[in-house]
Amino acid sequence: MRICVGIDAAKGTHWAVAVDGEGRVVLDRAVENDPDAIDALVGELRALGREVVIGLDVVGSFARFLEAVLLAEGFALVHTPGIAVNRAGQGFSGGERKSDPRDARTIADLVRTRDLRPILPDDDTLVALRLKVGRRRELIQDQTRRISRLRGLLCGIHPGLERTLDLTCKGPLALLTRYVTPSEIRRAGKPRLLAHLKRTPHLHGTDALVDRALEAARAQKIVVPGEAPTAELIRELANEALEARARIVRIERDLEGLLADHPDGALIRSLPGMGAVLAAEFIACVGDIRRFGSADALASAAGLAPVQRQSGKRAGWRRAYGGDKALKRVFYQSAFCAVTTKDPLSKAFYDRKRREGKHHTQALIALARRRVTVIWTMLQRREAFDPDRKAA
Structure with missing residues (x-):
């Protein structure tokens, strides 16, 4: 007899x-997140029968130890997304009631009644890729907030300089680590500004940068109240931004090495538009391609498959609102890169969609959906991308 198990994972x-x-309950209890308690649960699950399928609402993170033990013991694991558990729970008696036992029962019922994606074992390279990709995403988000804050502060005391500097670049940040206010820039002059920038390696276009800064400083004569403490905070944020850039570069270098060790790395990167970062993010999101039985399943997971909308005599299709947003971004961004770098096949497909009346975003989404089929086929057949082969 098939036994379906739902585990509501938690830290403690x-x-x-x-x-x-x-649908009869044969086991219902709490399990501490420690080796002895989980081993006891394994023994009870083995006593229930041969065919045991276990559903988890969390993959990785604090559920990684539980997941590793269950996979090592040979159990079949499937993933029940949290949003599916939440919506299914509202359909049972009690409606909006929420508790761990109730969620675990909902997961078990989903395992019993739905066809869910399997959870497969991860190797060290895949785990490292996921950790590096997650850390890079955190640094990028922090950097975006930091740059936005820096722009606001600089615009308040020296708007001309803020307009002329691209604070996402290394050179302007290096300048702001020392010289911020108009009086500081005017007193320093071009020789000192250039000498300061030369202390930061691998900078280009320093002459033009210094000229723009001096022009903005000469155009402003007024001293804004609170200029000195604001400039001090700007210098601090600029130093933090430079350090964050260096950390991001180191992580991207590590991702290059991990992709070289991953069996799918070279295959994925052979597709135009899939650079090292996007390839690493794809692997981190998808894991083993065997989790997806078809290209349509992968497109559905990414939220790129159209959704039917029919009621009465009205029928049509709409864009999906769900799906893995990180995976959708990988396909969309890679499609954008392929078009902007003038990949012939991608550009021809994009241009055809534009001629059909689709606007820019719709054409890119259509191209992203086509690339889902291509990359799924490449990984299934273990073949690199061949531009001369039109059929996926």
Whole structure:
């Protein structure tokens, strides 16, 4: 008899519920997140029957130890997304009630009634890729907030300089680590400004940068109240931004090495528009391509498959609102890169969609959906991208 188990994973205490083929509860208890308690749960699950399928609402993170133990013991694991658990729970008696036992029972029922994606074992390279990609995403988000804050402060005391500097670049940040206010820039003059920038390696266009800064400083004569403390905070943020850029570069260098060790790395990067970062993000999101039985399943997971909308005599299709946003971004960004770098096949497909009346975003989404089929086929056949082969 098939036994379906739902585990509501948590940091301290998991809750496990097992139901048989008819939906009767045969196990319902808390499980501490420690080796002895999980080993005891494994023994109880083995006593229930041969065919045991376990659903987890969390993959990785604080559920990684539980996941590793269950996979090592040979159990079949499937993923039940949190949003599916939440919506399914509202359909049961009690409606909006929320508790760990209730969520675990909902997960077990989803395992019993739905066809869910399997959770497969991860190797060290895949885990490292996910950690590096996650850390890079955190640094990028922090950097975006930092640059936005820096722009606001600089615009308040020296708007001319803020307009002329691209604070996403290394040179302007290096300048702001020392010289911010108009009086500081005017007193320093071009020789000192250039000498300061030369202390930061690998800068280009320093002469033009210094000329723009001097022009903005000469155009402003007024001293804004609070200029000195604001300039001090700007210098601090600029130093932090430079350090964050260096950390991001180191992570991207590490991703290059990890992709070289991953069996899918070279295949994915052979597709135009898939650079090292996007390839690493794709692998981190997808894991083993065997989790997806078809290209349509992968497109659905990315939220790129159209959704039917039919009621009465009205029928049509709309863009999906769900899906893995990180995976959707990978395909969309890679499609954008392929078009802007003038990949012939991608550009021809994009131009055809534009001639059909689709606007820019719609054409890119259509191209991203086509690339899902291409990359899924490449990984299934273990073949690199061949531009002369039109059929996926």
